[in-house]
Amino acid sequence: MNIIKGANLQIRNQELLIHSLVGLLVGFFILHPISMVIYWFDTHGAEYSLISLGKVISDSFSHAFSLHMIGMSIAFSVLGGVIGFGSGLYYRSLKRKDGVLFGKRKLLEQSIPSLIKEGENEFVEFKSSLRHDYYQVKMNKNLEMVIMKSIAGFLNAKGGTLLIGVDDFGEVLGLDNDYFTLKKNDKDGFQQRLITLVSNTFGKNTCAFLNISFHLINRREICTVVIQPSVRPVYVNENSRTIFYLRTGNVTNPLTTSETVGYLQSRQIIKN
Template sequence: MNRQGLLIAIVLGFAVGIIIIQPLGISLFQYDQSGDTGNWWYLFKNAVGQALGFGDVDQILKNILFGIMGSSLALMFYTRKTIFQLNREKVGITLIRELLDKGENHEVEFKSTLRWDLRQGKVNKALEMVVAKTIAGFMNTEGGHLIIGVDDEGRILGLEQDYGTLKKPGKDGFEQYIMQLVSFNLGTHFCPLAKVTFYQFEEKDICYVRVYKSQKPVYLNLGDRSHFFIRTGNGTRELDMPEALDYMETHLN
């Protein structure tokens, strides 16, 4: 949790409690006591003036009380998002562990890297096409889970070597590169079907791509022609034209 952001939220909440919550509560009470007659806005402005005046000990104590109330509300609002993110991350980590334990299948694929060739020790563009092929295969079948940064056995390798090959190293650059890969090779309109998330295991980042099924055929553009892939077993297979047409008629709208 960001300490600076937390401190700012507490201070702002304290101020809001004094100059907004307190005058609002007091003016509404006074307006109700008068039988809902008179000028509420005048009562509110008068209450604001009293709150800012710090005229006596009672007023100072009321300011402290409402300031604490405002800080508490701000703290609740600030931590709500953080707690939600932590819970979502916990659920995500549990899912990843389950996928790693089950191993590769028709809905799960592991990739050691996105573009760094571990054997050759350099960038290999062919590896990017393998990832694009896998994503296309998932989209043309029932969707699936692509995890980058683990070997075929589900052992954690991390993304550090891939990070070092990017113009913008780190998670943001990695995600942008994957989305560019989908956009350039499959089509920009298919990008919403690939959701990228990062998790940390053994102090190493891994990339989880949740791929959703497409209602339209997805082609991988390679060279001067388009290729149609589907997911079969724990692999991705290309269909020739007659097979692809038959498959589309049966499985895609």
């Protein structure tokens, strides 16, 4: 695993080096000579014609590479290198996002029944309900916090899909029992309750990382929550404690303080 991470880090560093080198060359061979042409036009005003335009450009380019202009050449090379380094960072960011989106696209290419059939994994989790307790056969608001923990786990990891209304064995239970516990007994009331929970638990901005939809499976309605990875860590307040949850494999686990710090540091290294 360390060998793979080292290889990936080396590739990312090579990409940054290439972007910086290309930027340096562009600064030296393009930006500097063009600046000389612009300077000539700016200082000579209308004292040129289209006939002499080719000679002006040729002379300006030659002058840009002369020995006494070495200072300007270095300055533009450095400028180009900085721009190239910035474009390399942006490219790496896009590439990382594409990798995450690729995993999601592979999931979305499949139908909901296929997701259920394949069972839970790193990117898919099932929950029987939002607040209806099937064991006690009554409403249990404590189950809402279980949903929040699952969402936190995906937000802190690579994102994923949470199916509500499906039990651990893949049996479709539907949301009718949850609807019955709400003031507005339908999917709109369910969605409003879910958004309120997310906003109160993680903040309103976190709702932008969630996409909530509903699907009929075997004539039973279930809720699908597609979760993008959060740009910042999210925590769950539980019994006066702030807990960091992370989705690993097919389970969502709380991390200790030292484990949380280690994970966030490793994620920051990967981003860089």
